[in-house]
Every structure is written in structure tokens, then in C-alpha cells.
Amino acid sequence: MEENSWFNNRHLKILTILTMAAMLVFGIYKYETKKVTISIDDNKKMTVKTLKGTVGEVLKKENIQVEEGSYIEPKLDTKIKDGDKIIIKKPKTYKIKLGKRVTEMQSTENVVKDILKDLDIKLDEKDYTKPDMNKKVKPEGQIEIVKVVEKIDVVKNDIPFENIVKNNNKLEKGKSNIVQEGKKGVKEIKIKKVFENGNLISEDVISEEVVSAPVSKVVEKGVKEIEKPKTIQVASRGSTPSRRNRSTPRSTASTKNGNINYKKAFNVVATAYDLSFASCGKNPGEPGYGITASGTRVRPGVVSVDPRVIPLGTRLYVESLDGTRDYGFAVAEDTGGAIKGNRIDLFFPSSSAAKAFGRRQVRVYILK
Secondary structure, eight states, rough: OOOHHHHHHHHHHHHHHHHHHHHHHHHHHHHOOOOEEEETTEEEEEEEEEEBBBHHHHHTTTTTTOOOOOOEEETTTTTTTTOOOEEEOOOOOEEETTTTTTEEEEEOOHHHHHHHHHHHHOOOTOOEEEEEEEOOOTTOOOOEEEEEEEEEEEEEEEEEOOOOEEEEEEEEETTTEEEEEOBBBEEEEEEEEEETTTTEEEEEEEEEEEOOOOOOOOOOOOEEOOOOOOOOOOOTTOOOOGGGGSSSSSOEEEETTTTEEEEEEEEEEEEEEEESSHHSOHHHHHHHHBOOTTTTTTTTTEEEEETTOOTTOOOEEEEEHHHHHHHHOEEEOOOOOOOOOEEEEEEEESSSHHHHSSEEEEEEEOOO
């Protein structure tokens, strides 16, 4: 009986010790085990229980390979605690387009703004992307960067002046007097131009300002009637008037276009001009193009004169002295910087006609 009792007591002690040891091991295991969540590229997530101590050991235990250039948070040598999250973002290739150039670059991000930040690509305030900054992009996808530049251009345009003609009853008819010279004004125009990747996409006028106003040209036109000159016999072309009549102006003359009545006649040097840039110094569309000093539109029959010799508005007849066709009836409506004294400039509708006329002596009749 005593022997059985001793055996039972010893067996009970051994069982108790084993139980306590198991409980101790279980407690230590339970205490050391940690629950960790692993997220890979936001599309794969797993939760594991581990006894491992660092991030790197956990990933190795779970056979998770980390590619070079991957983003890992926390770092591989960080100690793990229960409830920790391990985030892994693998590098992905994207096509970055700027203008016509496309470059392949790698980033661990997948949202446009995060990809550009990761690649240290900075945009100016007005720049934008396709797709926009908050969109996700798939691997091998393209991000186009559009560089926007705004430029303000300032253009100055001439404002043509107005020609004002006033009648003066104290000035003889056929004469004129410039009271005030005209002066062109200046308008300043600001134009905003918008460029995208160097290409002009819009052009808008944002302001117009008159820097200086034009000054009108004022011309007095004589309307006073004058006594008509006496009529005398006209000598034929080439003959010399008698000494008695040399100081008296002739009244009529026979021309290729018939008889004319005139007040005065004299010989001058005649040249020719047209509307080409080489002749008038202006191009179509520019202020004052094709407009005479009198404010009329230039046309065949318009003659440029020195107003001190032939007043503007004077009706003329221009006779050829070399046997060629007369220029004929005309009006003194224009002036020119080179037309001084006994010189006139005849308008022709084409450059070829003006060149053909060249420079020659003509006789000018001041008509009644």
C-alpha cells in the first residue's frame, strides 16, 4: 500500500511539472507572436502571425522578394511590433512625354502627382498634365506634361489724321493755303499670346490705348473769283509769240485733245510714280496708303506738285513736248518730298507705265 501511494504521488508531481512547463512555453509563444499586415502595391494584402523580429526577417519567412528600387515602409531593419503594417511598392515603368520627346522612367507611385514628385519633376503654376494630377496611371502608361507660357506683346500702330478743307472767300479761286500740318497719332495695343510646349494656341487683345491723338491737317481753299485774262491769238506749237505778246498769258491752246482755255502755261520737268512700295514707301493696308495730300484717293490724272508753284486743287493740262501722247487733263492733289519748284510727278496705275514714262520735259497749262 505504501509503495503504491508513493508511486501515485511521484506521478502526480511529474504531471504537474509537465503541465506547468507547457503553460510556460505556451505563454512565452503567445507573448512573442505578432500579427502583421503586409500590403504590396495597394492591390495585394495579407495578414500573418510571426515570431520574427524585423521587417526583413518577416518578408524572408514569407518568401516575399523585394526588387531593387522598391519602396518599403518601415525599413528592413526595423523591429516588428504586434499590429504593424508593412507597405511595399515595387518600381513601375512610365512614359513621360514633354513636347515631342518621350522618356521612360521608373517610380514606385501610381498617381500622376505622386509619380512626378517621386521623379522630382516640378511644374509651373499654369502647367498641366494629361491625364490630370489626381488620376492613377497603369504601368507602361504615358504622362504628358504641357508647359504653358504666357507672353504680352506691345504693338504700336499709326492713327491716320483727318484732312479738313475750308473755303476762304478772301483767297483767289484755284489757290490753297495750309493752315495746319497734319500729324499721325499713335495707338498702343497689348496682345496676350499663350504657348503650349512652344506652340502658339491663342492670341487676344487685352488693351488698346491712344498714346498720342492725331492732329488734323487744315487747308484753306480759295473761292474768290478773279478777273478772267484777255483772250489772245494762240501761236502754233514750235512758233515764238511776238515780242508784244510775250508778257501776256495766252487764253486758248490747241492740243491733241482739242482746244483748251487756260490762264497760264510753262515748261517743267515731269517724273512718274505709282502705288508700289518702291515708289510711295507704303504697303497695302498701312495708314495713308493710296491717299493724296489733299485727302483724296490717288488715281490716273492726279499730279504731285510744289504747292508754292501750283496750288493744290488746281486743274491742269499736261502736254508732251517730245511728240508722244499727252498725259492730258489732271488735278494737282498730291505733294512729294522731292517735288520742288518747276517739277511735277504724274501718277500711273502700274509700275511698268511709270518706268516707261521716266523723266522728260512737259508743258503745263493752268486751266481756267
